Amino acid sequence: IREFKPKVIITNSKTDRHPDHESAARLVKKACFLSGLIKISTKKDNLDQESWRPKSLLYSIQNNYIEPHFVVDVSKYIDVKINAIKCFKSQFYDPKSNENDSFISTKEFMDFIKSRSIEMGHSIGVKHGEGFTSENKLKLTSLDSFF
Template sequence: MKLDILAFGAHPDDVELGAGATIAKAIANGKKVGIVDLTRGELGTRGSAEIRDSEAAASAKVLGVVARENLGFADGFFVNDRAHQLEIIKMVRKYRPEIVLCNAIDDRHIDHGKGSKLVSDACFLSGLIKIETRLDDADDVQAQWRPKVVYHYIQWKNLEPDFVVDVSGYIAKKTEAILAYSSQFHDPKSKEPETPISSKNFIDSVNYRARDLGRLIGVDYAEGFTVERFVGVNNIDDLI
């Protein structure tokens, strides 16, 4: 299955928080989108890996992605090495996306920066023909594939975006996808310990960040992304 966009997140819910509205808009416009979670978020204070598995499936259904996979890397302890890069390469070659979205380049959680660099490095290596990978012990060697672009969404820290996407009309869908992770976010009835993301202020911040980025480009809502390389456009009027 060839996808237009493949979004990676170090933990289930990273993609939804960072790029949920962008993904919802892309799907509404006919794009095929998939998500790959690197870990099951098993070190999270609230919930469990099994709960987050079911929440991730529910969230994927809300967004309408055509595929979601979890690589089962060790939460908090995965590294950017050959073994982990090869697993990312297998996903990139399996889905052959034009665009890859991945974690923030710098953030509060150490897995976010690590995941960002791991995915970015693997996307480059995926284009090298002499790196051979096989999917699920298949006999056939996967064909090399390098995405056209890798974009990094923004998470906890207020990084300055290199570009923003108008996502007006898709914030409600993003919020619904986020709240599918009911174990993680604000619930006044929950007996779970409080965490930095379980407060009402955190959920509100997702909305007001999008409103503020939208304000800066004259729309209702926007999501921001950073890039490692120059981004080109076909025509000057592609910019708004």
């Protein structure tokens, strides 16, 4: 975080079916907080790093439905998202696999991912959307994105 100084970090949902996702969200939140503390010293290439805290920490909505605080139109990028998910081939549906089905390895799970995207998109009047929550109010510097 101190090296790249992101303004925004997106992590897993704080409440999800998989406990690892919830744990990851807690770890990321803690890392964002700690990276902003002046009294914690870290180095990169033997140089002191300055403290840095992202302005926003966003949580993606995953398996459990959560009312989003805002939804982003991802209609142009839905194929990129699906292809990125499919990179984790061993975890998802594979018609050639002889392994027992898991919660996410059925064909229906990928349908669920697409349906959730359609549901979120429908809520803002577009084809596909991605919903997020945040613990803090988001600061806008203009209303340009609304027009």
